[in-house]
Amino acid sequence: MTWTFTEDVDVFLDAAGASLDASPAENTLVLTVTATLRRHGPHAYGDAAPLLGWWRGADDEVAGTLVQTPPYPPVLGTMAPEAVGPLAAALPLTKVNADRATAEALAALWPGHRVEQEQRLYRLEELVPPSPAPPGRPRTATAADRELLVHWHRAFADEVGQPGTHVERMVDERTASGGLTLWEDDGVPVSMAGNTTRIAGTVRVMTVYTPVEYRGRGYAAAVTAEVSQAAREAGAREVLLFTDLANPTSNGVYRRIGYRALSDRLLISAQKK
Secondary structure, eight states: OOEEEESOHHHHHHHHHHHHHHSTTTTHHHHHHHHHHHHHOTTSSOSSOOEEEEEEOTTSOEEEEEEEOTTSOOEEOSOOGGGHHHHHHHSOOSEEEEEHHHHHHHHTTSTTOEEEEEEEEEEEOSOOOOSSOOSSEEEEOOGGGHHHHHHHHHHHHHHHTOOOTTHHHHHHHHHHTTOEEEEEETTEEEEEEEEOOOBTTEEEEEEEEOOGGGTTSSHHHHHHHHHHHHHHHTTOSEEEEEEETTOHHHHHHHHHTTEEEEEEEEEEEOOOO
């Protein structure tokens, strides 16, 4: 009943991959991060090496996972309650991104902790395209849109408080795979949405962004519905997305087009001395 740590993503996935695949929606962040490390190497997110870990219970089954890719805080996958204490003892954690139950268990060990962000994971049930639809139409983004897409990705990262590292690489990769969609109104791009590649049957909609001057017109709902439908038609068993619970507008938009709450995640940090 111990944690094991490695910097090698292949060693990690050999040990924990089956556990992650068994609950792909709940482990969507760990799955996408490790897929990126496999494609782009250990420095995909920054100069520091990643740290990956797994915990085995008394039955020798993996029942807890962690991936840390500096400068991002550690992301925890699904975890048995009894794995939390040993994790805190094994690593000098000061900030984590975890499901609500795990985050609250860690918070109990951090008097004076702060909740920096609360996110909700949604799963698409029956898609309900916005009606009436906003003016315009969707189109797949291409390399010709690169300058705009890089600018919008940086603006999105600033709004959600992410480092925004390797934006150019993400844009290039997603446009090459057809993973970015623009909504155009009278030929002018007004909103975008991206999606991850399919992993363990799941696709996650991400980077839904509309510039301030175009908000409130239904463009984000329309482009999200378009990306969601395309993922379903391409064979995804589950289509997911995250929202910030502090943003009631986006949460309402996604519920109206057919997304339903699955679980919550918290970004918590220990009190600074």
